[in-house]
Amino acid sequence: QGVMDGDADLPSAREARLVGASPLGKLAWQLAFPLLQLARTARAGASGRGPSRAWLAANAALQLGADIALVVVLGPWPVVYLLASTLFGAALHPISARYVQEHTALGGPGSAQETFSYYGPGNLVALNLGYHNEHHDFPFVAWNRLPRVRRAAPEVYDALASHRSWTRLWWRFLADRRVSLFDRVVRERRGGPDAEA
Template sequence: MHRGTSDLATSSTYSGPRARSQKAGGWGEWEEQAGLCTSATPLNPAQAPADQPELAATSTSFAFKRLGLGAEPREVRAEPWAAVFLGKILSGSTRMSRMRRGDGRSWISHNFPFGHHKALWNRWFGIFTNLPFGIPFSISYKMYHIDHHRYLGAVGIDVDAPSDFEGWFFCTTYRKLLWLVFQPFFLLLRPYFINPKPVTNLETINIVAQITFNIIVYYVFGIKSLVYMMAASLLGLGLNPISGHFIADHYMFLKGQDTNSYYGPLNFFMFNGGYHNEHHDFPNIPGSRLPQVRKIAAEYYDELPHHTSWGKVLYDFMMDNTMSPYSRIKRPRKGNEVLSQ
C-alpha cells in the first residue's frame, strides 16, 4: 500500500497546512527504492475484473452531446463573444474536466469500457471521446499513463511530475496561480521534453481524426463553437475544482506521503477517480469497485491522510509558501525500465 513515511501519516484527513519540514526550492526527497510506491499489481489483463459498461455509456452520451448532436454547439454559435467566454466556456469547462478524468482518459487508458480482451476497441473509443476536446491526446496519454503507474516519479520517465523549470519558476502564490491556469499546456508539452516517444500509427490516426473534426466544427458551427470547445477543454484541465486532483493525487501535503486519495462528493461524478491510493495499488480494478477495495483493506487505507475537498487543495497549494511544483517525490532510474510504446 502507499503508506507514507511521515510520522503524521496516521492522521485520517488532511484539513489544511500543517507543520512540515518540506520547503520549496528542491525536490521533496529521493527514494532509495524506486519501486516503493509504484503499482503493487502488475498490469496483467488476465487478472482484470469485468468491464465497466456504465463508463462507456456515459462517455458516449457526453461525446454525442458535444459532437453537435445536442443543442450546445448551436447555442454557442448564436451567443455574443462576451457570453461565450463568461458563461458557456466556464460552464463547459467543468463538464470537460469531468470527461477528462472521471469518465474519460484515465479509465479508458486502463481498458475499462470494453475490457482488456478488447484493447483496440478501447483505443478507438478513446479517439472518439477525444474529439470534443479539440486537442488530440488520447493515444499518447495512454502510453505515458501506464509509465506513470509502473515508474511513479521516476526521473525522465514519469511525465506527470513537473520539470525542473516548473519547480524553480512557479514558486510564489501568483506564479503558482498562473501555473494552475496554464497547467494543460504543461501537461500536453512536458512529455515531448522529458520523455519523447516515437509517434505510433494510432497516434497519427488520433491527430488526423481530431484535425478533421475541428475543420468540420469550424465550417458547420463557426469559429465561436470551435473556440468554445477548445477553451472549455483547456480551462477544464486548469483552474477548476475538479482538476484539483492533479495536485491532490501526488503532491506532498505531508512529507513522505506522495500518493493521496480524495474521499468527497465529487467522486460520484468522477467514477471514484479520487480513490487514488487504491487505484495505484490495484490499477486493474475499475473505479466503480474502488470503494470496496478501501472497505476490504480498511486497516491500511483508513490510516492514510486523504483529502475531502479538491477546491481546498488548490487554495492550500497556492497560499502555502512551502508548497510548489517541487513538492513531489522524484526517484532515480535504475536503468532496467521497460517503457510503454
Template sequence: MAPPSSSSTTTSASEAPKLEKTIRLNGKGGEKAQDGSSDLKRDPVEVKYREFFWTYTEEPHRTRRLAIIKAHPEVTKLCGPEPLTIYVVLGVVALQVFCAYTLRNTSFFSPYYWLLAYVVGATANQNLFMAIHEISHNLAFRSPTANRLFAIVANLPIGIPYSASFRPYHLTHHKSLGVDGLDTDLPTALEAIFLDSILGKAFFCTFQIFFYAIRPMCVYSVPFTWVSAVNVLVQALFDVVILKTLGGNAMLYFLLSSFLAGSLHPLAGHFIAEHYVYETVTPTQKNPDNRIPVPETYSYYGPLNFLVYNVGLHNEHHDFPAVPWTRLPELNRIASEFYSELPHHRSWTYVLWRFIFDESVGIRCRVKRKEGGRLVGQRSDWKKNELEA
C-alpha cells in the same frame, strides 16, 4: 538535478538543503523529538521548500499490493473491465455535442457561453479525460484493440488528439512512479525555478492543462503507431465536420471546455492532489523505524469522485490499476486497514487554494527517485507493453 546522497529512506524537508522552515505545534506543549516519534501534529506548518523530496526506496504501491493480496486474496476478483464505462462515455460525448449545437449561434463573449462551458463543458471534458485514463488500463472492453479505438471516441469532444499518446506516458507513470526523467507527471527543473511563488503557482494552476500536454513531449517521445494515426485522422475528421455543420463557436466550445477542465476548476484539483506532498493532510503515518515518511500518493474521499470515475481513490488505483472505477470503493472497504490511516484529502477546491497560497506546498513538493521502474513505449517489447493493464 541529482539527489543528495543519503542513507535514509527519504530526504524530507528537514534534511533538504537551502531550506527555510518554521514549525508551530498544535498547542499541546512540548517539543517534537528529533527522531520524529512525537504524536504531536504539526498544525499549522510553515515550510518554504527549496528542494524535491528524494527517496532511495522503491515506490510503495507494489509492496502494499502484495500485502493486501496476502491479507485479502479475494481482491483479485475485483479486477477486469467495467462495461458501464462504455455507456457513460457515449452519454457524455452526446451531451457535449448537444451543448455545442445549442451554442452554435451564441457569441463566444456571451456570459452564457462561458457559464455553460465552465459548469457543463469543463465537467464533461474532465470526465472524458478520466474516461481515457480508465480505458488506458483496458477497463472498458476485454480486447486491447477495442479499448484503444474506444479511447479515440472519448477523445472527440476534447478537440485535440491525445488518447493514443496518453497511454504509454501514463503506464510509465505507474511503472516508474517518481523516477526522474521517466515519470512525466513530475514537474521539470525549469518549472520549479520559474513557478516557485504565489504568482507562479497561480499561473501553473490556471494553465496546467498545457503543462500536462507539453511536458511529456519535452521529457521523451513515444512511438507514433497506427493507433496514433487513427487518433489524429478521426479527430481531424470530427473537427472538420463540427466546423462545417455547426460553425466555429461550436468548435471553440470543445476547446474552451478542455482548457477550463484543466484550469481553476474544482475537478482540476485532482491533478495536484494525487501526488503533491501536503504535510498537514491528516493523519500522519510512521514506518517501523519510527521515522515519519513522506507519502507520495494521496487519495481524495469526497462527492466529486462521482463525476470522474473515482479517480480520487488514487492510492487504491495505483495499488491495483486493473480494478475499475466502480469497484475501487469495494477495494477500499475490503482492505480498509491499509487505507484508513493514509493521509488523504477531503476537498479538491481546498487543494487548489492551499497549493497557490500556502508556502508549505509548492512545485517542488514531489517525491523523486533517481532510478527504478521502466519506460513504456520506447523499447523493443512495445507490443507486449501495449497489452499490459
C-alpha cells in the same frame, strides 16, 4: 510519482523553478496546465519513457482528422465543446486540486507515501478521480467500483494519509509558500532504456 524530466506527469525541474512557491506563480501554472501537459508528453517521448515522436505525430494527425470530420459533419460547436471541456477541467476551481492531490507529499520531501486519495463529495461529480491509491493498486477496476475497493480493505486504505477537502487542498497549494512543484513525489530512475546495468 515518476522520474524528474522523464515522466509526463511530473513538472520538469526547470518548470518547478520557474513557477516557484509564490501564489501568483502557482496560479499561472494552473492556468497554463493543459498546455504544459502537452509539452511534457513530448518531453517524455524524447526521453524514451513515453510515446515516440512518431506515435505523438500519428496521434496529433488522427485527432486533427477527427476534429475536421466533426466540423464538416456537425459544425464547429462539438469542437468548441471539447476544447471548453478540456479548459474547464483544468480551470481555477477546487476539483483541479486533484493534480496536486494525487502525488504531492505535503509532509515534505522524503515522505514515504507516493500516492494520495481524496474522499469527499467532489468524487460524485469527478467520477471518483479522488480514489487515487485504489486506482494505482487496481488500475483495471472501473471508476464506479473504486469506492468498493476501499470498503473491501479498510485496514489498508484507512491507514494511509488522504485528503477530505479539495477546496482546502487547493487553497493550501496556492497560498502556502512552503508548498511548490518540488513537493511532487519523485523516484530515482530504476530501469528503462538509459539505466545503468
